[in-house]
Amino acid sequence: MLYWWIGEGFVGTPEKKAEQVAGERTNQREITEEQLPNELSEKLEPTAEDSANEVFNELLAKGFLEPFSEKRTLKVLVNKCKMHPFVRAAVVILARRAKFFDFDSEGKLTNSFSSSYRACLLADKNLYEKQDMNSIHTLLNVDQTNLEFQKHMNNLHMLFNVDQTILEFQKPERFSMMKNINIFCLGRWQSSPRHHIEVEDTNFLEGFKNMKHLKFLSLQGISRIMELPTSISKLVNLTILDLKACPNLEEIPKEIGLLKCLTHLDMSECYLLVNMPKEISTLVELQVLKGFVVGTLNLKGKNTCTLEQLANLPKLRKLSIYTGRKDFPDPSELKILSKFKVLRKLTIEWGGDSQGKLDNDSNREEVAEKPMEAEAKQPENEGEGQSTGEKSIPTEAPQPENASEGNSMPAEATQPGNEGEGKSIDSEGIVPENGTEGKSTTEVSKQENHEDANTKNQVNAEDSTATPATTNRCNCFTLATKKGLKNVKRTITRRSGKEAWAYAPPELPIQLEKLDLQCYPKPCAPEWLKAKKLQKVKKLYIRGGKLRDVGQFDCDERSKWKVEILRLKFLKELDMDWRETQELFPNLIYLEKVRCPKLTLFPCDEYGVWIKRT
Incomplete structure (x- = not known):
């Protein structure tokens, strides 16, 4: 409903309010000229969605809308509403008087749009028999139509699918007559996935080329749409594009980068999408992006948008990510996510290989690593290499055992060089333990194995004194933490002291709400x-998922949420x-x-x- 209000232009960005709040904050504390733009962009700029929420909350507060939920909830979490019969009767009278919709004598919506500029698609078995020349269904399916209403179709502002589940358009070319339409909502408006919509033919999508005033396009939940036409680039005023739960959608065209007014893009629950066009990163007005795919396939060389490119969007405040990788986000991706300065809401969904095929993925990784290890042990041709018994410096530093848990270092931190620039320092800025600096990889690994054995014995000794109830619950944290600290110290870098001390463990954006x-x-x-x-x-x-703790086992450094x-x-x-x-x-x-x-x-x-x- 909020998207509908935004598309109709009922609500907009309250710029005056932003200026007023900015003035109040400036008076409260001094802000330098360099900080002021960031303050305004990150904290003070209200959006059209904020204005719509204010109107919605006002309607709730005054009783025009009533929260509807089967269970107790807070008003801030309301996503369904109902209307009192008396209030609805009054709204119908006002809507009929304003020619907002066409109603029958009982106050119900009709397929006709003879007196308004908004048409509805309704499920009616008798539509073909009636052939009402004032009906939008008739205009899109019957050969002989009223020429007067074809002209009226040119002035249509809104097409809304109320409850039609099978979309059949025998005259799809007539969609190109909707040159002044603002709202084109063929998808479902219900939140439940049980409301399924199917389209017989996707030729009607070619009618987008003439909809230059379209602001809100919804194809949510419509099956048999495999790709969007390139004519979508003609929707130069499009603000909201809703493609949620399109089960057959496989590709987003690169022409989407021409939609410079786009603020909301929803591709969530489109599980056949494996590639995001890099042109998405050029949508500088984008505020909400749902369903961004971080895939498991190697798509190098393809037109793929990365998280690093996405970080350039200055107004992105809500992001939803879908990935099949169990190690997402890795340290480099966490570092990129921390660059999203205005991001307030983040959703990450792990699916596919990350959940159901964990064992298969790990087996594939082991198989892939074995040929690389064997190749590294073989001497190079022409006698230039060393024998397997000689010491050699690998091109990449060995990864710690729990690198996927966030302790791995960037590639540049593990390169050899700068040996004489003081002591080497690990990824957390910790000087290596005594006796490890200057040793070969073999000697260090032997010492680490000995330390690991001592650590495990110590943990087992501690666990033996604990009660059975606490033993099982603390093992996960204690062993992982102590082993993790050892692994942190294992990562010996060749970076200079100044660079290494400046390094901090990557994390999610601290401003997340x-x-x-x-x-x-x-x-x-x-x-x-x-x-x-x-x-x-x-x-x-x-x-x-498989998560066991949210910090309740973190006995040593417990902090409160x-x-x-x-x-x-x-x-x-x-x-x-x-x-x-x-x-x-x-x-x-x-x-x-x-x-x-x-x-x-x-x-x-x-x-x-x-x-x-x-």
């Missing part, structure tokens, strides 16, 4: 999912009781848990909802 993780494929929480690194996150959603709204769903391994949750999330006002059997003693209702009493 909402984080949504879906199907995380590993049991232990990564280093970037720590409360101390996400102090501005107010909403935390974790759904599905600032989260106010927490949703935990389908987490079979997450082990925590209500007391631990309250200690870890002291600011919690809303909690929702669904099918998390190891979350115990939670005072939730039958729907798994807990709301703090005020």
Whole structure:
């Protein structure tokens, strides 16, 4: 509904309000000339969506709309509403008087648009029999039509699919007559995926070439659309493009880069997409991007948009990522994500290979590494190489065992050179342990194996004194942490001291306000999912996956989350009781848990909802 309001122009960007807030902040504290543009762009610039939310909340507050939900919820989380019959009757009278829609005598919408500039597609079995010349369905399917209404079709502002599930257009060329249309919503408006829409032929998409005033295009949930036509480049005023849940969509054309007014692009739940055209990175007005694919395939040489290119978008505040990689995000990608300065909401969904084929992926990686290792051991031709018994310097430093957990270093940090520029320093800025500097790789590995054995013995000794209840729950953190610290110290770099001390572990953008993780494929929480690194996150959603902890085992450096709204769903391994949750999330006002059997003693209702009493 908010997108509809934006497309119709009912709401816009409140620029005056931004200037007013900017003036108030400037008076409160001094801001340098260099900081002022960043302050305005990152914090002070309201959007059209913000204005639409304000109108929506006002309608809720005045009772024109009533929240509708089967379970208790907060007003800020409302996504469904209903209208009182008396209020609806009054709205129908006003809409009919303003010629907003065509209604029948009972106040229901009709297929006709004889008195308005907005047409609706309705499921009616008798449409072919009636052949109403005032109906949009008749104009798009019947040979002999009213020429007067064909002319009226040129002035049509909106086409909205109310409940038609099979879209048949025998005269698709007539879509090109809609030269002044602003809203073209053929996709589903319902949130449930059970509402399926199927199109017989995609030739109607060629009518986009004449829709130069179109602002909102929705094809959500429509099957049999495999690609968008290149004529989409003609939609120069398009603001919102909704392609969510198009199950057959395989490719986004590079012409999408010509939509310079685009602020919202939704490609989520389009699971056949494997490549994002790099032209997406040229959409400088883009504020919301959903369904950005970080693939597992090697697409070098193709027209592929990367995260690094995406970081150049100055207004991107909401990003949704889909990936099949279990190691996403790696340290280099975390470093790139930290460059998204205005990003406020981030969603990451792991699917495909990351969840269902973890063992297969690891086997493929091992098989791929064996030929490389064998080739590295063989001497080079013409006697220039060394024998397998001689020491050699590899072209790349050996990766630590848990490199996928975020302890790996960038490639340039592991190159040989600068040996005489002081002591070598690892990725965390830690000087190597005594006795390791200057040793060969073989000697260092022997010492590491000995240290690992001592560490494991120490951990086992500590665990033997613990109670059975705490042993299983702390093993994951204790062993992983102690082993992780050893691995950090293993990473010996050749960088100068000044460069190495300046290096900091990469993390997610610190200004994030909402984080949504879906199907995380590993049991232990990564280093970037720590409360101390996400102090501005107010909403935390974790759904599905193998995650066991959210910081409750972090006994040595426990920090508290600032989260106010927490949703935990389908987490079979997450082990925590209500007391631990309250200690870890002291600011919690809303909690929702669904099918998390190891979350115990939670005072939730039958729907798994807990709301703090005020």
